[in-house]
Amino acid sequence: MEVNLNYRLGKLKKMGLLRGVWLDCGCADGGYTEALVAWGAARAIGIDPEQSRIDQANLRKQENEATSGRRPGLTEYHCSTDNFPLSDASVDAALMNEVLEHVSDETATLREIRRVLRPGGHIVVISPNRWFPFEGHGMQFLGRDFGFPVPVLPWLPSAWSSRVMAARNYWPHELREVVAAAGFEIELVDYVLPVFEYYRWLPKSAISAYRRMMPLIEKTPLRKFGVSTLVLARRPLEGADR
Numbered sequence: 001m002e003v004n005l006n007y008r009l010g011k012l013k014k015m016g017l018l019r020g021v022w023l024d025c026g027c028a029d030g031g032y033t034e035a036l037v038a039w040g041a042a043r044a045i046g047i048d049p050e051q052s053r054i055d056q057a058n059l060r061k062q063e064n065e066a067t068s069g070r071r072p073g074l075t076e077y078h079c080s081t082d083n084f085p086l087s088d089a090s091v092d093a094a095l096m097n098e099v100l101e102h103v104s105d106e107t108a109t110l111r112e113i114r115r116v117l118r119p120g121g122h123i124v125v126i127s128p129n130r131w132f133p134f135e136g137h138g139m140q141f142l143g144r145d146f147g148f149p150v151p152v153l154p155w156l157p158s159a160w161s162s163r164v165m166a167a168r169n170y171w172p173h174e175l176r177e178v179v180a181a182a183g184f185e186i187e188l189v190d191y192v193l194p195v196f197e198y199y200r201w202l203p204k205s206a207i208s209a210y211r212r213m214m215p216l217i218e219k220t221p222l223r224k225f226g227v228s229t230l231v232l233a234r235r236p237l238e239g240a241d242r
Contacts, residue, residue: 018039020093022041024097026103027046048079081103084115084116091116097126098228101169111183114182118235119235124231127229128227130154130169131226140166175189184235185233189232194226
């Protein structure tokens with residue numbers, strides 16, 4: 001996970017976003033929440049709907065503070081779905097890293113994030129890209145759960161594939177439209193390349209060579225086939241808000 005985390009947060013760092021108070025929506029065990037602070041955020045708030053993950057995040061926080069001497073209070077965690085225990089306009093930025101595809105109501109979740117974002121604050125949504133030829137969440141078919149990456153599935157017609165996918169998958173324009181429909185102004189649509197941390201069947205030498213080429217691939221049309229789409233948007237300023 002470290003390679004992927006560094007790569008993804010590196011993108012946000014280059015955009016100049018890692019400052020102020022961040023909301024990590026769908027924080028799981030808090031790995032990205034803590035990393036947001038380590039990479040420059042003043043504070044980070046993690047929210048996840050599963051209490052067991054929040055318990056893991058709090059335990060992780062306690063252990064890290066005990067071993068590193070990091071100041072307490074830089075991260076905090078809450079269990080919630082689409083009703084965050086946060087005041088209006090109380091965070092500077094929000095991250096949804098491979099989360100939107102799992103929520104029951106995309107619009108409700110995005111609008112709740114919009115509520116807690118200050119005017120002009122940014123949201124970063126990273127979700128599966130249908131141009132990537134493997135469905136990493138697997139699929140459910142004929143009563144069986146196929147958890148491994150399923151080839152070609154994202155390229156099949158949505159009318160069929162959506163019925164067997166374990167999570168939603170978006171064409172880049174679809175993800176952009178979902179975020180915009182929740183009242184955000186789109187600033188950038190980018191792609192996130194795979195780093196192959198979980199594809200153990202690939203030769204290590206091939207993975208190492210590929211990772212060295214990633215900066216070059218990022219500059220070519222091949223980036224379109226990245227594993228995920230990244231949408232950067234912001235809550236409109238007062239007066240432009242709707």
